[in-house]
Amino acid sequence: MSAGMPAAGSSNAGEMTYTYLGPEGTFTEAALLQVPGADRAARIPATSVNAALEMVRSGRADAAVVPIENSVEGGVSATLDAISAGEQLRILREILVPITFVLAARPGLELADIGAVSTHSHAWAQCRGWADAHIPQAEYLPASSTAAAAVGLQDPDQAYDAAICSPLVAQRLGLSVVAENIGDVADAVTRFVLLSLPTSLPAATGADKTTLVVPLPEDHPGALMEILDQFSARGVNLSRIESRPTGLFLGDYFFSIDAEGHIEDARMADALKGLHRISPDLRFLGSYPRADRREPVVPRHNTDEAFRAADLWLAGLTRG
Structure with missing residues (x-):
């Protein structure tokens, strides 16, 4: 592109x-x-x-x-x-x-007849409580997606006889639905x-999100706190932070982060500069509008106006 x-x-x-x-x-x-x-x-x-x-x-x-x-x-x-x-x-x-999930099965099967069920791992995790209560005898077989599991149900040679999928794909394929709304969380x-x-980046809207990958360059006490301080000191809230292994060796991790705000926001730009000093291999994945359009609450001293005023004050000092 x-x-x-x-x-x-x-x-x-x-x-x-x-x-x-x-x-x-x-x-x-x-x-x-x-x-x-x-x-x-x-x-x-x-x-x-x-x-x-x-x-x-x-x-x-x-x-x-x-x-x-x-x-x-x-x-x-x-x-x-x-x-x-x-x-x-x-x-x-x-x-x-x-x-929303449904359980589709081969024609004529009741819940008690199901020996194996297939779906994506995330769908299985979201329906595990229901499955334990209603089809405890069923073996779980992972699929690449919920729809792939549903499509496979049409193959008589597949090793499973039921699939957890969306109501739409079950309807499209004409599958027999034996249970509806089976997710553990409504x-x-x-x-x-x-x-x-x-x-080009999407323009800032005031209700944005920035996604980053931050490698941990050195594992020492307080290393994560140094990363988090770059956000907290500038009033940038994090909506998600997760550690993931790099795959290079045991104990080597990076942090996947969603932060509230846009790179055009002064507080976010300043936080990214601070992060880059700590982790030069920082990966910026984008700033884009939040789907829920929720605007963050920004402390007065972290607004763009406050950053501009501080820059003008400092410039005045250096001019004598």
Whole structure:
């Protein structure tokens, strides 16, 4: 994707090619269809998060939608790891999708007849309580997505006889639904992100989010506090922070962070400069509008006006 490519949602969005975690009917496709113009654009399902991002990195797709966080399970490790390394990507927007699950089974089966059930690991975690109570005899078999599990249910040679999926994909495939609303948390939501190769940043709206990957350059007492102090000293709130292994050796981690604010905000820009001094390999993944449009509460001494006033005061001192 070139720097001049129109961001998703522009008048030319329908000319773009998107990829997403497939197959058709996933919650990820539902998230993609919330992007203005995506319903008119070419949409290519990918078999995994890595495959979707590789299509963007190789130029076969302009942008990808992948899950990054769930309100029940937290961060989606496959996405956090994939965007932390490799060719730089940029988050253009986030999308929130309410999550509802059904249990589909082969025709004629009752709950007591189910011997094995397949779904994505995050879906299984969100329905585990229901499964333990209603199908305790069933073995769990992981799938690449909820829709992939549902599609596989149509294959008589599959090793499972039930799938946890969205109501939409069960309806599209004409599957027999034996239980509805089986999620353990009624208001579960999954957060998805739209990623491209680096391009122009979305403009600041006052209700924004910035996503970062911060390696821990040296493991010593207070190392994490040094990172967190860069945000707290400037009044930048964190909405998510997770540690992930780098894979290089045991005990080597990076931090995946969502912070409230935009890089154009003085407090955020100052925090990023402080972070870069501590961790020069800091990876900036983008500043973009929050899907919930919630504006942060910024202390008076951390507003852009306060930073400008401090700069003017200091400049006055150096001029004598």
